[in-house]
Amino acid sequence: MHYPKSFKHLEAKLETAAVPTQCVHCGTCRNWYQSKYWNPVCPSGEWKGFDPYYLSGKMQLAQALLKGRISWSSEIARPFFECTLCGNCSEQCHVIETNGYKPIYDLAIPLLEAVRADAVSKGLGPEEHRKFGEAIATKYNPYNEAHENRTAWLKEAVGTTQLSNKPDFVYFVGCTASYRQKNIAISTVKAFKKLGLNFTILEDEYCCGSPMLRTGQWDPVKELAKHNIEAVQNSGASTIVASCPGCYKVWIHDYSKDNYGSLLGIEHNFKVYHTTQLLADLLKKGVLKFKSVPNATVTYHDPCHMGRNLGENAVYEPPRELLRAIPGVKLVEMERNKEVAWCCGSGGGVKGAFPDFALWTGEERVAEALATGAKTLVSACPFCQRNLDDSSQTLGAGMEVLDIMELVERAL
Ligand code: SF4
Numbered sequence: 001m002h003y004p005k006s007f008k009h010l011e012a013k014l015e016t017a018a019v020p021t022q023c024v025h026c027g028t029c030r031n032w033y034q035s036k037y038w039n040p041v042c043p044s045g046e047w048k049g050f051d052p053y054y055l056s057g058k059m060q061l062a063q064a065l066l067k068g069r070i071s072w073s074s075e076i077a078r079p080f081f082e083c084t085l086c087g088n089c090s091e092q093c094h095v096i097e098t099n100g101y102k103p104i105y106d107l108a109i110p111l112l113e114a115v116r117a118d119a120v121s122k123g124l125g126p127e128e129h130r131k132f133g134e135a136i137a138t139k140y141n142p143y144n145e146a147h148e149n150r151t152a153w154l155k156e157a158v159g160t161t162q163l164s165n166k167p168d169f170v171y172f173v174g175c176t177a178s179y180r181q182k183n184i185a186i187s188t189v190k191a192f193k194k195l196g197l198n199f200t201i202l203e204d205e206y207c208c209g210s211p212m213l214r215t216g217q218w219d220p221v222k223e224l225a226k227h228n229i230e231a232v233q234n235s236g237a238s239t240i241v242a243s244c245p246g247c248y249k250v251w252i253h254d255y256s257k258d259n260y261g262s263l264l265g266i267e268h269n270f271k272v273y274h275t276t277q278l279l280a281d282l283l284k285k286g287v288l289k290f291k292s293v294p295n296a297t298v299t300y301h302d303p304c305h306m307g308r309n310l311g312e313n314a315v316y317e318p319p320r321e322l323l324r325a326i327p328g329v330k331l332v333e334m335e336r337n338k339e340v341a342w343c344c345g346s347g348g349g350v351k352g353a354f355p356d357f358a359l360w361t362g363e364e365r366v367a368e369a370l371a372t373g374a375k376t377l378v379s380a381c382p383f384c385q386r387n388l389d390d391s392s393q394t395l396g397a398g399m400e401v402l403d404i405m406e407l408v409e410r411a412l
């Protein structure tokens with residue numbers, strides 16, 4: 001395999017790990033046995049009904065590519081990109097560490113991302129990804145919006161752009177809440193203000209780099225990370241709070257030395273929290289007290305980047321603790337939740353490049369939410385909210401789709 005620029009040692013790591021060659025094609029990565037049924041876990045494979053789209057098929061393709069038995073083509077590249085990188089497959093894989101090899105469940109997603117990087121280096125990534133990559137490299141957001149408009153929502157939220165100049169933490173807003181799902185940024189800042197928290201946002205925040213890492217376009221990531229790390233250092237804070245799981249995963253997981261940190265030469269020592277962790281902590285300390293909201297039965301969708309894709313840093317309970325604490329809210333669970341939650345459908349660059357697949361996956365999730373009897377579907381991720389809301393509309397489900405911060409802010 002050939003990796004962009006200086007990523008040769010990743011090649012060595014993956015080949016030493018021999019991840020694809022350990023795959024025994026047992027097919028366990030397709031389903032999860034639960035409540036007397038085999039529940040599907042893989043959106044990509046279920047959508048296509050064709051082995052190369054399940055992890056087992058991708059492993060076979062990766063192995064053949066590594067051994068030079070097949071060559072790259074757009075047909076070979078497609079299964080790797082028409083995949084939400086939700087990680088549910090690796091959650092199911094039980095191939096264990098043998099002969100010093102890393103287990104598949106630890107390396108499946110890095111492997112899929114490395115294969116994407118290899119495809120991109122051969123010009124085989126989707127055109128939609130190339131376009132948003134170009135926008136991030138030049139305007140620091142994937143939506144090709146003017147960088148100077150990034151914080152335009154702030155005045156609307158709190159009537160001022162003046163926040164603390166000696167902050168306890170930086171609220172890292174992210175591109176999607178800055179330009180598209182502004183409701184999340186606005187609710188978050190309003191909630192922090194109501195709670196009297198001492199925070200700031202970066203005047204010159206860049207994309208965190210998550211869309212580039214997920215889509216195999218790694219080259220600009222170091223510069224984006226360097227800029228954001230310096231900006232946080234200059235704020236005087238050493239803690240980052242993110243409301244977007246993509247940003248949260250980048251800061252707490254991808255930039256750590258065991259993941260992309262050493263590979264890309266990125267280093268930071270900040271403490272990193274998702275908004276729900278910060279607020280659940282305040283709830284436990286008695287600082288946060290909710291008032292009643294009109295009675296609502298809600299169900300919670302776990303974002304992949306806040307759950308299983310974070311391994312031991314997964315955030316499952318804090319959002320549930322918050323929802324259970326709001327008087328008037330009754331939380332009911334979907335059949336597939338936490339480690340085995342069905343993906344919302346918008347991860348891994350799928351929403352941009354394969355919109356029909358994204359909607360099909362989202363409709364599956366909305367149907368599962370409807371089956372709980374809930375009228376409101378709550379998540380904690382701007383991508384999840386957008387795709388689940390779009391899917392509810394195409395399904396004609398009439399489901400209210402909220403970000404958890406909207407509900408929290410209403411109850412403060
Ligand atoms: S569960 Fe693991 S070993 Fe089995 S087919 Fe899937 S990737 Fe291969």
Ligand code: SF4
Pocket residue numbers: 041042043044045053054055083084085086087088089090
């Ligand atoms: S990451 Fe998700 S969509 Fe991709 S192969 Fe695994 S389970 Fe399927």
